[in-house]
Amino acid sequence: MPERGVPAAPGPTWQRLHPLTPVVAAVRSLAVLALVLLEDSRSHSGGVGPALIVVGSFAFLLLLAGLVRFAVTRWALDGPTLRIETGLLRRDARQLPLARIQAVDVVRPFVARAFGLAELRVRLAGSGRANGRLAYLTEPAALDLRARLLAGHHGLDQATPEPAEQPLATVPPARLIAAALLSPAGGITLVLAGALVALTTVSQAAAAAVGGTLFVYAISFAHRTWRRVADQYGFAVALAPDGLRLRRGLLSTVAETVPFARVQAVRKVEPLAWRPMGWCRVEVDVAGSPGREQGTRSSRLTRALLPVGPTATADWLLASALGLRQFELAKPPRRAAWKSPLSYHFLGSASESGVIAASKGRVRKTTMWMPLEKVQSIRWVEGPLQRALHLATVRVDAAGRGVVADMRDRDSAEASDLFESLLAWTPT
């Protein structure tokens, strides 16, 4: 690729996106519209002619817009920053400092895959607006650029080849499908089906009503299951010196790299429906946007380290990938059961060797591990019932939304000690 030999001299060498970019973008936006319009026109008397004209003119406009966008977009790897410039009327020049990278993803949407193209996404901490997106590059170019960005992020020479990785775990499709079916929505579908069978013998009208509901629900359930399976299909996690590599996807594939130092917290989720199988999910939190202004999905960057797997695999993965030594969590005192009767059995917390751990949740048991150096703020919460029982909750927040280690219903003296030691550990 032409970006070899970035000059140290004044101007960066600007690169363009792949010339097929407008085509891919147009096809991606058109596919749905064309399907809807053609399907709709088939039922009308006019035939497919008018619909074709509409689709054709849309295609032309989209292609034109894509061409303009392509013409005004350029990027360059300029020493320690990635620069992206785009926009015809409103110029948008971004500088992404490599040192601040949170994660680098290579995404291959289905259409782009057909052309051998890939999209590179660079995430920085802070708002979603600070992210960089290069769509589309050829696959080798995208992988090469990713290697350069990550090498630059770690302060190495950018020409350092991508280090070899060590595969850690994969998820077989059968388990993925089983796990997707074993969800609350699956349970509801089953109950509805049972009700339908029971009602057919009693009343035809009621059965018809339930049948209709079941039909709609089953379709949405099937759609969701399909999306989850297609999203996580062929999931593989590998360990590389520069971070964790995550690969997944059936039609569109995603390859993510998470630098270790950027992991804010790790959590293990054990939903009720998976408990008989002894399965769990492992997620890592990477810093996202803190503000409430953006309102985008990127506000919380949660990545599945293992979408579904046996607890033993999960524990092994946590130990080998993140060096997390798990330790016994201490239960809150017995009297906390008066305040949290349902979740008492799953409450627990402890802190050891610089890591805080806390678990909670009756239906979705969630255990959170958070390194102390990632702590952003500490909170003490004490409700009237807790006060009467001499209990208190200590919450520890890390970057992102809802990344909270919730040490619920601890004995107040213990909580005070914990709070004091957390305070003494001021991360400066």
Next chain:
Amino acid sequence: MGPSESKSRRTPPAAGQVPPPHGDELSRAAPLVGYVPSRMSTNTALQGTQAWAKPSPRMWAMRKAELGLLTVLALAAGVAGAAGTGSLPGTIGALAGVALLAPFSLWVTLRRYRAWAYQEREDDLLVSRGVMFRRLSVVPYGRMQFVDVTAGPVERLFKLASVRLHTAAAASDARIPGLEQAEAARLRDRLAALGEARAAGL
């Protein structure tokens, strides 16, 4: 209100006495100076001598004005509604309801106003609030992303402002309402300077 409110369960000052039992990283515990208002009954972590700063007394005036306006509106609505139906017992009931509710709300508002307190310590900012649900937030200066000073129309009328600290965590809720505008500006500048000096990456 909570049953144990008046009898504050204070154990002797914890400064330096209790060895932190939580691993070596945590054992760098320095003696703490600080004083948690006695209402923060079960948290013994922060008992000391240093006084907490409070919001401006004008915040109480503002709260009273807000409550007064609300009471007048409720009275008007009650009277108008009852007069519309033309029933005397209804009117009396509405008036009695407002008359009972207003002092109670005033009491609750006063206690909540009094619960606000903050303390600028060497390395972190403490904000304490709440009567029923007591909360104490601690934000180390190094974790601060930015400081917001806001003043709504009512606050401006009373020459007050709120200061809010933002960290990279969405859940951090270090907010101090009802500050004199000069104090808010001073706090903002000081926090910004301290945050700058101790900034730590994510």
